[in-house]
Amino acid sequence: MRALKGLLFCLCLTSLQAVADWYPVAVQADGQPLNYQPLARAAQAWRICALLPHGKDRYWWGVAWGLDDEAARQGVRLGIYEAGGYENPQTQIAQLQACRAQKADAYVIASINTTDLCPLIAQLQGEGKPVIDLVNRLDCAGISARSQVSFADMMREVLAYIEGSREPGPFSIGWLPGPQGAGWVADGESSLHQALQNQPVTLYHGGYAPVDRASQAQLVRRLLSEHSDVDYLLGNAEAAGFAAQLVQTSGNHYRAQVLATYTTERIIEQIRDGFILAAPTDSPVLQARIAIDLAVRALERQPHPRLVSPLIEMLDQRSLSRFDISRLMPPEGHWMIRRDLPQ
CATH class of the missing domain: 3.40.50.2300 (Response regulator)
Structure with a gap:
């Protein structure tokens, strides 16, 4: 099947x-709609x-x-x-x-x-x-x-999706941004902190690393081992893709719903299969x-x-x-x- x-x-x-x-x-x-x-x-x-x-x-x-x-x-x-x-x-x-x-x-x-x-x-x-x-x-x-x-706008879309789908009350997010110093990471991170002000949220920062699978897998494993009950895991495509697989094969040890900050072919496949909740493109x-x-x-x-x-x-x-x-x-x-x- x-x-x-x-x-x-x-x-x-x-x-x-x-x-x-x-x-x-x-x-x-330049800020105006155009075909x-x-x-x-x-x-x-x-x-x-x-x-x-x-x-x-x-x-x-x-x-x-x-x-x-x-x-x-x-x-x-x-x-x-x-x-x-x-x-x-x-x-x-x-x-x-x-x-x-x-x-x-x-x-x-x-x-x-x-x-x-x-x-x-x-x-x-x-x-x-x-x-x-x-x-x-x-x-x-x-x-x-x-x-x-703008990755700041991308982040706002992701957070609006979480806000529209979550249950009322306090919640937590595990955050895996990507490489430190990249403009898209800085923009997304700034937007994340701004949007979460005055929200009942605990944010766990998973650390920076290049967006290759080995580097991101290490950060994902560490974040989930320290915060196994995190509600949402939000990260770059490599982090989200690996996290989705880890959550699915954990035997309900982790409850995180996974979202990516941008979309790749693998992310689309995992959205289709129900492993990843959503991602902006x-x-x-x-x-x-x-x-x-x-x-x-x-x-x-x-x-x-x-x-x-x-x-x-x-x-x-x-x-x-x-x-x-x-x-x-x-x-x-x-x-x-x-x-x-x-x-």
Whole structure:
């Protein structure tokens, strides 16, 4: 039966991904609703360098695929680099330096942290090279445009879901944010503390770590061993995915309901199977596609918004069937794309 469910799920995903065009798509652009329409094609084969923090999970596989597919559609040449993890900021700096040495025309950057790349970005600004801030948030001058969703808003959606589903009275949350220093983590954590003010809640902080399964599993095990009666466990996708499995196999030793702060393919499967209660999605494939279009618009001096954000969608068992999965993950058989910048 489980195999049949998996087959039907895959068929559903395939049908959802068989969409001719990803646009027009409803977004918030500079704070206003907009049906975003990309350019039909770039005026020339611009060379664009894309930097990602890592390629360890399906979230970034989707980002890489969205970048690659939109670059091919618009006829631009794209290099895609990943730094191997949030613990490798020096690698991302070196990758940006290498792209600059190769004279890339524009840069799309999902940064490891908010400030380390700022000196190099200032140099690129002086050279007139567009820089698009993708997903993670850069706190630098000289950013041409941003394609990202606020993780503060994502957190507010998750907490509103918990508030709408929990029983009245005191409750507790175990919190597993992700890597310290990442902009998306800082934004989500700030929103969490703000939203929980004056709430009858006890918050247990599980600690920071890179978002690989081994690191997050260690934090999950420690948090649940110290607070086995926690009501909700809220964490990054790797933490939530492992926690859901641990709770399900514990023989009712843990009672935590698990939610993720963002969605990956594995999180969707666990929501479908009832292991994870809910998670918001920031549509990373769409963010990547829009980032390429913003880079081309900036290169061709065409009007464009400064900030474009796909609409946040909360996913649970009820809403999952209505969600277009092509906003989140690549088609079946696509893995992480890595490519040097073409000459």
